[in-house]
Amino acid sequence: MKLSAKVEYGVRAMAVLAIYYQAGPLPLREIAEQEKISLKFLEQIFPDLKKAKLVESARGSRGGYMLSRSPAEIKVGDIVRAVEGPITPVDCLSEIETKACCDRKDACLTRQVWEKLRDRINDVLDEVALIELVDIKPVYKSS
Amino acid sequence: MKLSAKVEYGVRAMAVLAIYYQAGPLPLREIAEQEKISLKFLEQIFPDLKKAKLVESARGSRGGYMLSRSPAEIKVGDIVRAVEGPITPVDCLSEIETKACCDRKDACLTRQVWEKLRDRINDVLDEVALIELVDIKPVYKSS
DNA sequence: TGATATCCGAGTTGTTTAGTCGGGATTGAA
DNA sequence: TTCAATCCCGACTAAACAACTCGGATATCA
Incomplete structure (x- = not known):
């Protein structure tokens, strides 16, 4: 019943992005330094996170x-599912719902x-928004 | 965010024991056959489960x-924790509580x-008792 | 042009998982 | 007393997974 390091880092990285919300693109190198995470792993x-439309990217220099949405609109659950895929405590639940996963005739007890x-895990992760993780006020672009 | 096969099998095996509650000791071979689980893996x-005092054993022939308690008193959470150890979504939580796990000065956000x-997972697993998994009435010893 | 980024895919190393295997100790029954 | 069934114990293993690392291609701005 463990989350992966990817998820842990992902949430921490997103928290950093939340702090710099609306301050323009932040390079991963910056996040890597602040959070002491390997740059290559962040990459x-x-x-x-991008595939899940939680972040947008700007390539090249600068x-x-x-974040593609405000830190209030992004839930920890969004990040977890983006990085780890859907929550499935047992493999049985990842199959097509209608199909009986166990070959025993009676439904699996x-x-x-x-x-x-599974539902409760999703619930609690969706209760917490990114903004709640950064108690300090976000830094807005000065101009 | 997955449970191990050990936990899955453990719960299923305990459900079988719940059905035969108070019908004398049931050999693992029986459970293995009914649930299509490797006997050696069950062993x-x-x-x-015994260390956690959820079951008692009788050695030798027959x-x-x-179960060491009634199926109403044994919660799924008891089984999960007995087999997998305490629920710790991230390693950070498994350390001594008072110690700051992250070496950054501010508390980990x-x-x-x-x-x-972690608390919610424990809650939901402790809400369900073994007896609720076996909708059919337990088989009591005939004498 | 060159520095800085994201992007992409493969390789590596160590741990964990899901078992298997072989045997020892204990007990009830024939 | 012997036998077969059972729990008990520890080691072994093959495969999968996790947590990175590495090398480079591509895009962008100054």
Whole structure:
């Protein structure tokens, strides 16, 4: 029942981006230094965040990443699912819903617990927005 | 965010034991056949359940395992924690509470989310008792 | 043109998982 | 007393996964 380092770093990186919200693109090198995370590892995480439309990127010099929505609108759950894929406590739940995963004729007795667990995990992760992780006021562009 | 196969099998095995509650010791071979789980793998799981005092064992011929409490008193959370250890979504939470896990001076901003997550996972797993997984009535000893 | 970025895919190293295997100790029954 | 069933114990292993690392291609701005 563990989250990966990718998720942990992803959330921390997004928290940094939240602080610099609306201050233009922030390069990963900056985040890597601040959070003591390998730059190359961050480079591996951010394509997932971009695919999920949580961040936008600017290439080339003076490029970087920025949040595509306000930190109040991005939930921790969004980040977790973007980086790790959908929450599935047991493999059984990742299959097509209608299909019986267990080949026993009766419905899997334990399945209901794992479904409930999955839903509750998603709930609690969706309760917390990025802005709540950064108690200090965001830094806006000076101009 | 996955549970191990050990946990999944552990819960299923305990559900079988719940059905045969108070019907004397049930050998693992029986559970293995019913649930299509490797006997040797089950033998690896049950010492954990015993250590957590969820089951009692009877050795030798006609031996086996039985629940040490009623299926209403055993929660899924008990089984999960017995087999997998305490729930820790990130390693940070497994350290001694008082010690600052991150070496940054300010408290880890994301920690609060993971604590909340951990607590909620424990909550939901402790809401479901073993008896709720076996909708059919338990089989009591005939005598 | 050159420095700085994102982007892309492959390689590496260590850990964990999901078992298997072989045998020892204990007990109930024939 | 012997036998078979059972729990018990520790080591082993193959495959998957995690957490990076590495080398470079591509885009952009000054």
